[in-house]
Amino acid sequence: SVSPAGxxxxxxxxxxxxxPAQAAAAESMLPAVHGSLLAMLHHDASAFSPEDGALAWxxxxxxxxxxxxxxxxxDERSGELYLPEETVWDYAAALGIRLEELPPLPADMADRIxxxxxxxxxxxxxxxxxxxxxxxxxxxxxxxxxxLTGSFFDPAEDEVLARFQAELRPxxxxxxxxxxxxxxx
Numbered sequence: 001s002v003s004p005a006g007x008x009x010x011x012x013x014x015x016x017x018x019x020p021a022q023a024a025a026a027e028s029m030l031p032a033v034h035g036s037l038l039a040m041l042h043h044d045a046s047a048f049s050p051e052d053g054a055l056a057w058x059x060x061x062x063x064x065x066x067x068x069x070x071x072x073x074x075d076e077r078s079g080e081l082y083l084p085e086e087t088v089w090d091y092a093a094a095l096g097i098r099l100e101e102l103p104p105l106p107a108d109m110a111d112r113i114x115x116x117x118x119x120x121x122x123x124x125x126x127x128x129x130x131x132x133x134x135x136x137x138x139x140x141x142x143x144x145x146x147x148l149t150g151s152f153f154d155p156a157e158d159e160v161l162a163r164f165q166a167e168l169r170p171x172x173x174x175x176x177x178x179x180x181x182x183x184x185x
Contacts, residue, residue: 035063048182053103
């Protein structure tokens with residue numbers, strides 16, 4: 001199971017000298033980073049691009065599957081998550097994705113995410129996400145942009161699966177920021 005922070009335990013996102021507001025902003029965007037990083041690792045991509053339809057769909061699915069149940073608008077039924085369109089739009093905005101511009105859902109994802117025309121909800125089937133967690137190391141502000149660095153860590157194997165750097169730009173949205181860059185270091 002995934003904790004609200006998606007990491008299994010709180011992460012140290014506020015190193016000495018960083019303002020608490022910056023740490024809170026970075027913490028709010030960990031779901032976007034987590035979902036996108038998982039997609040990147042699955043697709044063997046070194047950077048996240050919302051223009052890559054398969055990567056964008058998988059990043060969005062991962063974010064919704066990991067964190068959607070924590071949203072008060074989610075309705076969980078028989079192991080499926082029903083997320084209203086508005087919720088999915090909010091999560092997509094954090095990834096820099098405009099749903100109306102995404103290509104059709106990739107065929108290999110059709111068994112995990114779909115759209116219910118009656119309820120106007122996206123329906124997700126969520127699997128086991130495993131023990132790996134996201135650990136944020138530092139957050140720095142540069143000209144209003146936050147740079148977040150960290151690692152994706154598997155405690156079962158005591159192994160860092162990937163190190164990353166995320167660029168977060170302020171945006172008037174539910175998450176307050178947009179993931180404007182994510183690279184594996």
